Amino acid sequence: MALKTDLYIDGKWVKGSKTVPVRDPSDDSVIAEIQVATEKECDAAVDAAYRAFPEWAKTAPRFRAEILRKAFEIMIAEADSLAEIVSRENGKVLSDAKGEILYAAEFFRWFSEEIVRVQGDFRKSPSGDKRIVVTHQPIGVSLLITPWNFPAGMATRKIGPAIGAGCTVILKPAIETPLTALAIVEILERAGLPKGVVNVVMPTPAGPMVSRMLHDPRVMNLSFTGSTEVGRVLLKEASDRVIRCSMELGGNAPFVVLDDANVDEAVKGLMIAKMRNGGAACTAANRIYVAKKIASEFTTKFAKAMSELRMAPGREPGAQLGASVSKKERDKIADLVSASVKGGAKVETGGVLPEGPGAFYPPTVLSVAKDNEILKHEVFGPVAPIVTFDSDEEAIKLANDSDFGLISYVYSGELGRAIRVSEAIDSGMVAINRGVISDPAAPFGGNKQSGLGREGGFDGIHEFLQTKYIGVEI
Numbered sequence: 001m002a003l004k005t006d007l008y009i010d011g012k013w014v015k016g017s018k019t020v021p022v023r024d025p026s027d028d029s030v031i032a033e034i035q036v037a038t039e040k041e042c043d044a045a046v047d048a049a050y051r052a053f054p055e056w057a058k059t060a061p062r063f064r065a066e067i068l069r070k071a072f073e074i075m076i077a078e079a080d081s082l083a084e085i086v087s088r089e090n091g092k093v094l095s096d097a098k099g100e101i102l103y104a105a106e107f108f109r110w111f112s113e114e115i116v117r118v119q120g121d122f123r124k125s126p127s128g129d130k131r132i133v134v135t136h137q138p139i140g141v142s143l144l145i146t147p148w149n150f151p152a153g154m155a156t157r158k159i160g161p162a163i164g165a166g167c168t169v170i171l172k173p174a175i176e177t178p179l180t181a182l183a184i185v186e187i188l189e190r191a192g193l194p195k196g197v198v199n200v201v202m203p204t205p206a207g208p209m210v211s212r213m214l215h216d217p218r219v220m221n222l223s224f225t226g227s228t229e230v231g232r233v234l235l236k237e238a239s240d241r242v243i244r245c246s247m248e249l250g251g252n253a254p255f256v257v258l259d260d261a262n263v264d265e266a267v268k269g270l271m272i273a274k275m276r277n278g279g280a281a282c283t284a285a286n287r288i289y290v291a292k293k294i295a296s297e298f299t300t301k302f303a304k305a306m307s308e309l310r311m312a313p314g315r316e317p318g319a320q321l322g323a324s325v326s327k328k329e330r331d332k333i334a335d336l337v338s339a340s341v342k343g344g345a346k347v348e349t350g351g352v353l354p355e356g357p358g359a360f361y362p363p364t365v366l367s368v369a370k371d372n373e374i375l376k377h378e379v380f381g382p383v384a385p386i387v388t389f390d391s392d393e394e395a396i397k398l399a400n401d402s403d404f405g406l407i408s409y410v411y412s413g414e415l416g417r418a419i420r421v422s423e424a425i426d427s428g429m430v431a432i433n434r435g436v437i438s439d440p441a442a443p444f445g446g447n448k449q450s451g452l453g454r455e456g457g458f459d460g461i462h463e464f465l466q467t468k469y470i471g472v473e474i
Helices: 039-058 061-077 079-090 094-117 153-165 178-190 206-214 228-239 263-279 292-307 327-342 392-399 415-424 460-464
Strands: 007-009 012-014 018-024 029-036 121-124 130-138 141-145 169-172 198-200 219-225 244-248 253-257 285-291 346-349 364-367 383-389 407-411 429-432 465-473
Touching: 007 039, 007 178, 018 079, 029 178, 039 130, 039 141, 039 169, 039 198, 039 206, 061 079, 061 094, 061 153, 061 178, 079 094, 079 178, 094 153, 094 263, 094 460, 141 153, 141 206, 153 169, 153 178, 153 219, 153 460, 169 206, 178 198, 206 219, 206 228, 219 228, 219 460, 228 244, 253 263, 253 392, 263 285, 263 292, 263 383, 263 407, 285 292, 285 392, 292 346, 292 364, 292 383, 327 364, 327 383, 383 392, 392 415, 407 415, 415 429, 460 465
Parallel strands: 141 169, 141 219, 169 198, 219 244, 253 285, 253 407, 285 383, 364 383, 407 429
Antiparallel strands: 007 012, 007 198, 018 029, 121 130, 130 465, 346 364
16 A cells, blocks of 8 residues: 555645654654644645535435445455554554554544434424424534544544544544545545545644634634643633533543452453553553452463563564654653662562663553552553552542543452442443453443543444534424
8 A cells, every 4th residue: 555645625635844754662763754734734734624624515415425424444355554554653563553553444434324323303392383393414614633543443433423424524633643544534535425525734843733724714614633731732722712512532541340350350350451452551450459369360470471471673573662753752752761669669570771772661461559750640550550459449439649641440359339339439430351342333432631531432423423402383
């Protein structure tokens, strides 16, 4: 698959003001030089989306659905080539990259099915004087901002419902991983998407250009996935024009293992919950709370499983843990571990920077006190701090001791007990006896400072629709 490196505006691949390199984090080699957008290109993208909106909004839902379905089919057929792009620019191993592509494609399939089933309402008013008609209409030009950790999944999770709803969009992918997003947009082009419906810009620095687009009166909606810190800034920017926002922000997920849990199954689940995507996921288990009764056995088995992972460049055969997206991100992980150890953490395995090139950090397990500083941070990497607890009540209190509430994990041998603990934990999603629950057919989103709104499921398309009530005289 030939790499696309240009901006995509109004159905054309165009040049920007200059180029910047996209690097392979496993060896720092340059993969490609991508075009950088300035005010001119960002304005042109908004122009194109605004011009395309009236006609696109009027298209039949089935017409939009068929384009998404075709894009799904192309992504599945070309999954191996797309996975190669993801692995090269992101650093993750090929198995993770292939899994992401299949997951990403499912958003196109799910919303191709969902957009033809958006329901309205028709009923007599309680007073009997009129009919109440409720319908849903596309909100308009939407700005989509995606992160580097899932460059395919986060793009399709926003593009699918947005264009399915009848909106037109400007996509701004992360500057570290733009090649995947560009490849997906090229697939949409091949699937028959009309010009102007999707536009892609890569400004750097991004802040001023994003602010400019948010202050353009033609932009009506913002969908952002990224850190809570950046999300707060964007919410303030969006408030100037009261732009509607959906925000999928940071997480600091607790993984609670109750004393009646099957230890081997809990270790297996944690390996998925912690090490999917090398730990660089907002859903990654970051705070491991284990009942004191089983803590020694659990820690020993988990540390052994982590130590046996093979760390290598993502496309190398047998690699199980690839590089972080950059040395800057890798160094953040290393600094958090060093500070944790200085604060009293015991290293069970890992914890030492490897020699040689690449942004690698080894699988690391720490035994820490419940007040260790690392528990306050979302570690975007292969680091698992373990804390012991004495009772279910203490586990719940520890799990809720965070400003974040995206996802939680609970392992128990008794379903009723697991559900009681799950209901008491303040998070938007809870996985019981599973290491992963993300699904295009389920609502994804968090509580507290983990975000606003939901993506996927029945809710996802409504982030791009506005409700209209029509009162009809009878």
